[in-house]
Amino acid sequence: MDKSRIEKQQLEAELVTALKQAGAACTVDTIEVERFDLNAPQQDLTVRVKTYSRFAAKTKPVNQFNRNSKGSSITVSLVYQNKPIGDIEIVLAEEGMDLVDVKRAFEDIALDFTYFIKRKQAHKKIKDSENLDMQWLGRSRAAKQVDQFIEKSSSVDFPVLIYGEFGSGKLLTAYSIHCHSLRRQGPFVEGRCGKWQDQDIIKNIETLWQQAQGGTLFLRDIDLLPQSQFIKVRNFWLHGTSSTASAIQGVGVPVRVIASVSQKRIEKQRCVWQELDYLSIELPSLRDRRGDIREMTEHYLRKLSHINKVSLSSDCMELLERFDWEDNIQQLERVISKLVLMSDSSHLEPSGLLAIIPQLSDKQGQKIELPEAEFCEQSLTIADIATLIASDSYLGQVTHHPALEKAINYLAEQYSSDLTLSGLAEKAFVSASHLSYLFKHHLDSSFKQLLIQIRIAKAKLLLKEKPTCKITEIAFDVGFHDLSHFEKTFKRVVGISPGKYRRRRR
Structure with a gap:
């Protein structure tokens, strides 16, 4: 099956799942997707849907979408950065369905559906450009707040500080901002500050600055730089924000600067970096996104199914959800990779899971303490x-x-x-x-x-x-x-x- 068809199927499945999770009173019978291109920054997408009441039994299945279907029709717009990227056209295939309720149901999921499309776009660009298979997963409120920040921060050119624990997705967040900005066709250049020698720091930044012209410079672990170099780094940082108007309009700023900061290290020197804090986000740890662990686990299992097809019982999923992931998403992916490689069974119960990953038993049987x-x-x-x-x-x-x-x-x-x-x-x-x-x-x-x-x-x-x-x-x-x-x-x-x-x- 060609990639474009797989992408459309993923889009269709997401719409059905979103309606179901939202508790909508309607469900989808038939979907057509037109003009869906993950390479296009601004879509002209049309998702044509035939919908039935979720509580009514269908007497005759509909195998093909009939564009001349009788019944009321409505349109819900998909908007990103205050710009339309497409529409959902809905046909009510049953008499008596409440037009207002159906429209509200689709309006409630429109933003999440739009974010799903944008996640897929960023995933494809990262994979095509960097050969990295990274994408945002999860439906928790914390995950959606990251989507919202990416949308807002990618519409302007201000510098961004990304706080977060190891493995929480700082590189992915930076690249996603770049992918959805006006600089998406420009270079994305990454500098790993923790590996630089003191005497080479400014030379390294100058080199990267030139490489990133017209694009984005991502300084990873900027808090590992010695404070003696802070003033010089500050000059590069503020050079990209000399004009508020320029930053908002995306013109006149040669390089967009994004930096990541360790959540733990920053507590000791937050005052030092406060001056650089134009736009900032504190990425949630996986402990704050326990509700996303099941979806992430299933994704990694599918991703590695060509090596070994493994499924986990509900009790295994509970073990994973209870565990405190110190290295966050990266640790979860490593654990699932080891599980797939080492498992001799196609379906695992807790005993089999713990035999391969014994450290998961640290939280076994313990109740997660609820916050204040x-x-x-x-x-x-x-x-x-x-x-x-x-x-x-x-x-x-x-x-x-x-x-x-x-x-x-x-x-x-x-x-x-x-x-x-x-x-x-x-x-x-x-x-x-x-x-x-x-x-x-x-x-x-x-x-x-x-x-x-x-x-x-x-x-x-x-x-x-x-x-x-x-x-x-x-x-x-x-x-x-x-x-x-x-x-x-x-x-x-x-x-x-x-x-x-x-x-x-x-």
Whole structure:
């Protein structure tokens, strides 16, 4: 299969996944992608979608997109750096579908879908130019905040400081900013400051500066330079910001400067670098992105499947999510690479995983300490919240917003009832649209996603505590009125069927 077709399939799969994760009431039946070119900085992309209600059974499958389909149609724009890059054209294939709800569902995912396209563009350019297979992965709020910073900082020419721990993605962030800037056709030149001798520092920077004309100069580990050289480095740094207007318009600045700084080392000398802090970002550690570890792991397993096809059980994934990754993304990739090379089995349970990577047992069986209340909003996932609610341990420490607090408390009490967003909004004394925004903004989730997580967390608890209770009864107790729907949802969330989960916990 040619690369362009694979790229389009990835785009189609992302749209379907985004709708599903957003808890949208509609699903995709047929997709056509037109004018999608990862080499084009500004797309003229059209994604044509035929959508059905997620809650209605289709009587006749549609194998081909009919451009003359009857039914209402709407268009949602894809925008990056305040410029349109394409459209999603949606055809409603069923009578009675709410046009406003469908449009809102696609508008809610439009930005994430746009960021997915931009990640793919940066990945292709990095691979073509540098032969490096690097790309941003993950759907956590922390990952999306990096996407947002890349979008904003790549639209101007100000210098950028990137703080982050080892292996957190500083080079990838710098290259992504370059890829989406007006300098994308210019050179990306990297200097490794930690390897320079004191007497050669200025000479090295001058050489790199000339090489980077019209492009971007990335100074890696700039904090390893001796402070005695700070003034000279500062002159190069500020030379690229002599004119605010020039930096915003992207003209008159010969070289865009980006530098990375170690998160740990900078704490001792933050005041020294504060003067250079025009635009800055502190990259999240993998410990702050535990919800992304599963997606990253599956990506690395697919990437190495030509060597050895290996799959991991849900319990193995939990081990990986609990582990504290000191070297962050780089360490996770190294571990998965070793796993693929050393495994004699095509499917691993925890015993097999620990036999190859014994250091993962350091966190086995330990509960991850939850941060203090004021930091919970950034750290707890909806799975964490659901687990606390299911075990009656939820104390309302997740958010300080009173409306969202009321909504979550009501969900904790009534999760087994038939709930709607509008009904929940009434209990929280806000509009449905505002409550939807609060869920998205504070929890990076939808009301439906949290409700499902709570029901599944409670089902897991009942499966362990009531070994003789029928699975059908447990399904009804937690709010599912259809056994088949419960089993499919349970397997999608947990990774295995309810029956298999129960047998493993005996």
